[in-house]
Amino acid sequence: MTVILGQTFTGISIGAVLLLIALGLSLTFGQMNVINMAHGEFIMAGAYTTYVLQKSISGAGLSLLVALPVAFLVAGALGALLEWVLIRRLYLRPLDTLLVTWGVSLMLQQLARDIFGAPNVQTRAPDLLTGNITVIGGADPLTCASSRLFILALAVAAVVALSLTLRLTSLGRRIRGVVQNRDLAEVSGISTSRVDRTAFFLGSGLAGVAGVALTLVGPIGPTMGTNIIIDAFLVIVVGGIGQLKGTVIVAFVLGAMQSVLEYSTTVSVAKVLVLVAIVAFLQWRPQGLYTLRTRSLV
Amino acid sequence: MLAGAAALATAVALTACGAKTDAAGGSSDQAAKADTSGDTVKVGLLNSLSGTMAISEVTVRDSLKLAIEEINASGGVLGKQIKPVSEDGASDWPTFAEKASKLIKEDRVAATFGCWTSASRKAVKPVFEKNKSLLFYPVQYEGLEESPYIFYTGATTNQQIVPALDYLKSQGEKSIYLVGSDYVFPRTANKIIKAYAKANGMKVLGEDYAPLGSTEFSTIANKVKASKADAVFNTLNGDSNVAFFKEYKSAGLTAKSMPVVSVSIAEEEVKSIGSQYLAGQLTAWNYYQTTPGAANTEFVKAYKAEYGKDKPTSDPMEAAYTSVYLWKAMVEKAKSFDPEKVKAASDGITFDAPEGKVTVDGASQHIYKTARIGKIGTDGLIEQVWDSGKAIEPDPFLKGYDWASGLS
Numbered sequence: 285m286t287v288i289l290g291q292t293f294t295g296i297s298i299g300a301v302l303l304l305i306a307l308g309l310s311l312t313f314g315q316m317n318v319i320n321m322a323h324g325e326f327i328m329a330g331a332y333t334t335y336v337l338q339k340s341i342s343g344a345g346l347s348l349l350v351a352l353p354v355a356f357l358v359a360g361a362l363g364a365l366l367e368w369v370l371i372r373r374l375y376l377r378p379l380d381t382l383l384v385t386w387g388v389s390l391m392l393q394q395l396a397r398d399i400f401g402a403p404n405v406q407t408r409a410p411d412l413l414t415g416n417i418t419v420i421g422g423a424d425p426l427t428c429a430s431s432r433l434f435i436l437a438l439a440v441a442a443v444v445a446l447s448l449t450l451r452l453t454s455l456g457r458r459i460r461g462v463v464q465n466r467d468l469a470e471v472s473g474i475s476t477s478r479v480d481r482t483a484f485f486l487g488s489g490l491a492g493v494a495g496v497a498l499t500l501v502g503p504i505g506p507t508m509g510t511n512i513i514i515d516a517f518l519v520i521v522v523g524g525i526g527q528l529k530g531t532v533i534v535a536f537v538l539g540a541m542q543s544v545l546e547y548s549t550t551v552s553v554a555k556v557l558v559l560v561a562i563v564a565f566l567q568w569r570p571q572g573l574y575t576l577r578t579r580s581l582v
Numbered sequence: 583m584l585a586g587a588a589a590l591a592t593a594v595a596l597t598a599c600g601a602k603t604d605a606a607g608g609s610s611d612q613a614a615k616a617d618t619s620g621d622t623v624k625v626g627l628l629n630s631l632s633g634t635m636a637i638s639e640v641t642v643r644d645s646l647k648l649a650i651e652e653i654n655a656s657g658g659v660l661g662k663q664i665k666p667v668s669e670d671g672a673s674d675w676p677t678f679a680e681k682a683s684k685l686i687k688e689d690r691v692a693a694t695f696g697c698w699t700s701a702s703r704k705a706v707k708p709v710f711e712k713n714k715s716l717l718f719y720p721v722q723y724e725g726l727e728e729s730p731y732i733f734y735t736g737a738t739t740n741q742q743i744v745p746a747l748d749y750l751k752s753q754g755e756k757s758i759y760l761v762g763s764d765y766v767f768p769r770t771a772n773k774i775i776k777a778y779a780k781a782n783g784m785k786v787l788g789e790d791y792a793p794l795g796s797t798e799f800s801t802i803a804n805k806v807k808a809s810k811a812d813a814v815f816n817t818l819n820g821d822s823n824v825a826f827f828k829e830y831k832s833a834g835l836t837a838k839s840m841p842v843v844s845v846s847i848a849e850e851e852v853k854s855i856g857s858q859y860l861a862g863q864l865t866a867w868n869y870y871q872t873t874p875g876a877a878n879t880e881f882v883k884a885y886k887a888e889y890g891k892d893k894p895t896s897d898p899m900e901a902a903y904t905s906v907y908l909w910k911a912m913v914e915k916a917k918s919f920d921p922e923k924v925k926a927a928s929d930g931i932t933f934d935a936p937e938g939k940v941t942v943d944g945a946s947q948h949i950y951k952t953a954r955i956g957k958i959g960t961d962g963l964i965e966q967v968w969d970s971g972k973a974i975e976p977d978p979f980l981k982g983y984d985w986a987s988g989l990s
Contacts, residue, residue: 287808294800301798403637404821406856409828414858416834429832432800502797502825511795546801551792552764 286426289419291547292540297432299539300439304497305512306519306531307442308490312363313517314526315463316483318371319382323516324509325392326488329362330355330495331504332400338407345410348496352438355492362392363488367481375480389509396506404505413500431500438497442490447528449486459483463526522562524572534573538562616715617690618919623662625650625909626669626685626694628706628717633673634795634820638898639698641850642720643668644889645899646695649906652884659910660917667691675705682706686715692919693718693909695902700724700766707732716921718909720902722845722867724770725978726989731921733928734948735905735940736898737868739774740977745953746815746843746866747778749968755812755841757785761802761826762817764791771817771845773989774980781985787811792818797825803833806840816844823847827859837862843955849894849964857962867897868951869937870964878936894963895936904935908942908949940973948976 305327312320334351341347366388374380413434416427450456458479461469470476498508519538523530538558545554566572617624627646629639650664658664667689669681678697685691686709693716697703700723710717710731717732725739750758760775762768772789779786787809790802799822806814818826823844830842843864849871852860871882871894881903885895908931913919916927929944941950950973956964980986 287804290804290808291801294804297800298798402632402634403854404824406824406854408856408858414828414831416832427834429800429829431828431832498797501828503821505821508797511797543801547805550790551796551798551802 286424289426291543293428295540295543298543299536300436302519302539303439303535304494306516308487309516310520310531311487313520317378319378321386322389323491324513325389326359326491327495328509329359330492331499333358334496334499335405335407335504344408351496355496356489359492360485360489364481364485367484393506404503406503407499409500435497522572524574527574530574616692616919621662622665624665624667624689624691626691627666628669628671628694628696630673631670635673635698641899642902645903648888649903653910659913675701678702679705679709682709686713695905718905720905721898724767735901737951738948738976738978741951741953741974742866743771745970749955750813757787757811759787759806759809759811759814760789762791763794763819768817777985796822799826799829803829807833814842816842819846824855831859848896850896852958852962857960860958861960863958865956869897869900870956871895872963872965877934881936900936907933943976946976950975
């Protein structure tokens with residue numbers, strides 16, 4: 285019984301990591317139709333920010349708390365810069381954004397290698413987040429890793445913040461307006477280029493936050509983004525492009541699937557089975573789990 | 583656009599040609615003779631100085647250089663100063679093969695020292711065999727291999743994995759769980775471990791492989807925990823260890839409740855993973871920085887003086903350092919740099935290495951090594967808790983073990 289509960293928690297925690305990674309991408313890819321291959325490198329930027337802050341701030345807990353907003357700003361600024369320099373020239377050519385941002389991602393990886401060296405580095409997690417919390421005591425206790433609980437909380441907070449921003453703020457209304465009809469938004473007096481840049485800033489900033497979370501589970505390296513970006517795209521495509529709800533549900537479903545299959549088979553087999561399931565699902569619903577009724581943006 | 587693409591294609595083609603000519607330069611079919619005409623003799627250092635393996639291999643290169651400097655300072659080999667030619671294998675196996683060929687044919691080195699992963703060794707093996715040139719390989723490996731042109735100065739399985747299992751057995755651990763990276767070394771090692779367990783009444787409760795570089799270990803940690811095994815045998819390589827040990831601690835598993843014995847984590851790796859995750863866990867090697875003995879005190883002192891006080895020494899570094907001295911002794915006994923004569927002189931060569939006295943077994947071209955189990959301390963160093971007492975005869979094909987029949 286505890287095994288099943290433990291695995292359920294693991295599934296949720298893998299889902300939370302996926303969600304954090306995919307969240308920013310769901311804004312830039314989902315809402316703005318930009319295939320940003322450099323998103324993974326923004327995650328890496330967030331992770332390295334955590335590393336740098338830890339070197340300069342004593343106290344692992346404090347440096348982690350400082351890292352969250354700083355990584356958001358650093359990755360966000362990188363994203364806004366990328367948007368301003370390159371992507372704004374390519375809004376009607378999504379395939380070109382793929383090529384251009386892929387080039388940028390390779391450059392950022394090399395930059396990280398030059399600055400931080402080729403070997404991966406690690407951060408020290410605060411003591412509070414290295415242990416576990418006992419949920420059910422007894423002879424066969426159920427424990428949850430506290431770092432995973434922290435990531436789960438972070439993912440929930442990020443989803444809530446993003447969804448409130450999109451729904452309630454004037455920025456959110458403007459983003460939705462631009463997504464639904466760029467020309468009409470423009471003639472209504474919305475500066476679409478500024479909205480684009482802000483949305484890109486937010487999406488990339490969320491990648492930075494994901495990067496901070498990832499330092500709690502594994503090493504930080506120049507290529508960490510490439511391993512992650514594919515999973516994030518899968519979550520978005522299966523969830524339905526442009527749909528926050530779909531992203532959330534699919535992240536948790538895929539996380540749960542991965543953990544259940546991994547438990548009964550092996551890591552590699554589980555990965556293959558999840559991919560097969562995704563392919564089968566997309567045969568059945570090519571548009572993904574949720575979709576806007578109209579997607580004629582252009 | 584089209585013109586640009588054409589120009590790019592031409593450029594790529596040209597570079598490719600350039601590389602090819604370089605690699606094929608020099609005489610091709612007959613053995614390349616080492617150039618020993620002057621008052622120097624060249625040796626090749628072939629290590630990954632960039633890429634994912636650089637973290638480990640740069641330290642090996644550094645300790646090879648240290649040995650060469652020491653030998654030069656004391657008069658060189660057969661009156662000649664050693665001139666190292668360092669090449670970067672770039673953690674890329676075809677590059678290793680290409681650079682090996684360059685060292686032998688263009689630089690005409692008398693011997694080459696280096697390689698780390700089994701994949702890089704397998705890539706250069708035919709190059710050294712074809713050119714009848716010598717490679718000294720300094721890292722523990724999965725055994726079941728022999729080459730007339732490779733000297734293996736790291737441990738083979740009966741000098742590391744088998745003693746580690748013996749140790750676990752002597753501690754009363756009756757069941758183990760196997761966790762490894764998904765490539766040749768862990769899979770071969772685990773085949774050997776399973777055969778050992780079967781013959782010794784140990785239970786293998788599970789076996790999990792994660793892709794190299796994988797960082798998601800929560801489910802594996804859950805499986806290990808649920809198995810209630812007595813101990814874990816860890817053959818993960820590289821960074822995956824970071825994620826694994828973080829998750830291990832998060833799952834509430836400790837060195838006390840379920841010890842992990844690792845075969846690829848040395849002082850350098852402990853430093854980068856963080857001793858807070860590793861303290862109390864076990865490792866199996868032939869050498870630690872803390873290994874007692876005058877030769878080691880000298881080695882550690884010399885290494886730190888050259889490369890910095892905070893730089894630890896590790897097993898592969900020690901085996902690399904030792905390999906240069908062994909080559910020197912072989913050359914002096916043979917009174918020649920000719921690989922065939924050096925090989926013929928190799929049997930019974932000894933050296934007072936930092937790990938203790940080592941002896942070359944001419945037949946297998948491996949060396950006698952003492953096995954050591956260590957416990958990782960909070961200071962990042964590893965303290966020996968057990969050793970085999972004497973240097974163990976190398977047995978790469980495990981011929982001396984009944985349970986191992988049918989493995990290779």
